[in-house]
Amino acid sequence: MDYTKLKNTELFLFDMDGTLYLGDNVYEGAIELMEDLPRLGKKYIYLTNNSSRAGEDYITRLKKLGFPCERENVFTSGMATGMYLNQRHPGASVYLAGTKAFYRELVSYGIRLVNDELGHTDADTVDVVVQGFDTELVYEKLDRACHYLRRGSVFIAANPDWVCPMPAGEVLPDCGSICALLTAASSVRPNYIGKPNRNMIDVISEMTGIPNEKICAVGDRIYTDIAVAQNAGSVSVLVMSGETDEKILAEAERKPDYVLRDVHELHEILKTL
Numbered sequence: 001m002d003y004t005k006l007k008n009t010e011l012f013l014f015d016m017d018g019t020l021y022l023g024d025n026v027y028e029g030a031i032e033l034m035e036d037l038p039r040l041g042k043k044y045i046y047l048t049n050n051s052s053r054a055g056e057d058y059i060t061r062l063k064k065l066g067f068p069c070e071r072e073n074v075f076t077s078g079m080a081t082g083m084y085l086n087q088r089h090p091g092a093s094v095y096l097a098g099t100k101a102f103y104r105e106l107v108s109y110g111i112r113l114v115n116d117e118l119g120h121t122d123a124d125t126v127d128v129v130v131q132g133f134d135t136e137l138v139y140e141k142l143d144r145a146c147h148y149l150r151r152g153s154v155f156i157a158a159n160p161d162w163v164c165p166m167p168a169g170e171v172l173p174d175c176g177s178i179c180a181l182l183t184a185a186s187s188v189r190p191n192y193i194g195k196p197n198r199n200m201i202d203v204i205s206e207m208t209g210i211p212n213e214k215i216c217a218v219g220d221r222i223y224t225d226i227a228v229a230q231n232a233g234s235v236s237v238l239v240m241s242g243e244t245d246e247k248i249l250a251e252a253e254r255k256p257d258y259v260l261r262d263v264h265e266l267h268e269i270l271k272t273l
């Protein structure tokens, strides 16, 4: 196998669920890999489509699980959504259907939210509706979002994932599934910000000064983790420790650059380069 692309990689983007851990179960060798990357001359960012938690929450969570993590090591679809709103819709009024953590994240980006943390608002129209992976969803938020979308609001969603994987084969309905409900009710389709939108890697390339082709995305899901790398002209590593099995891989139109058992195998390869 030719590992030149891994050798040339300067920055690794790691998916978390199904790649480094599942729930609270850290995969064997995952922490050792992260701790060893600086010695191997590689930078890393934990990259997640999970918009139910804020960047700060991830730093706390990763440290608690035993992973090295500073502020510059985390990038979420929620953070990308805040940056996108400031770039493309500066000063716009926004209705957020999301968690309190996502709410605080958007406040930290200076976004003009018309609702409070729980989704309450008196506004009759808004410029933009933002939908997140809302684990605190209540009917009022769906009602408000649908009301605004039917009156011409722009529809932006933090991430397209249908489900969020949980231990023991369970899943949680994720942002993509909530958006499907809103689209059915309003006939408006969202613009998704998170992976596989290449914007996720373009922004990181801008922030770090590292060109896309020297960035490698590592993840367990083809339609987000691998697709974002392919869309951005970056390198991709699929790990078979999460939701992808041989059948899904065989049916994938575009194959990853590398398919590995898990991140432990990635570590073993990097040590030989």
Ligand SMILES: [Mg+2]
Binding pocket: 015, 016, 017, 018, 019, 219, 220, 221, 242
């Ligand atoms: Mg994953």
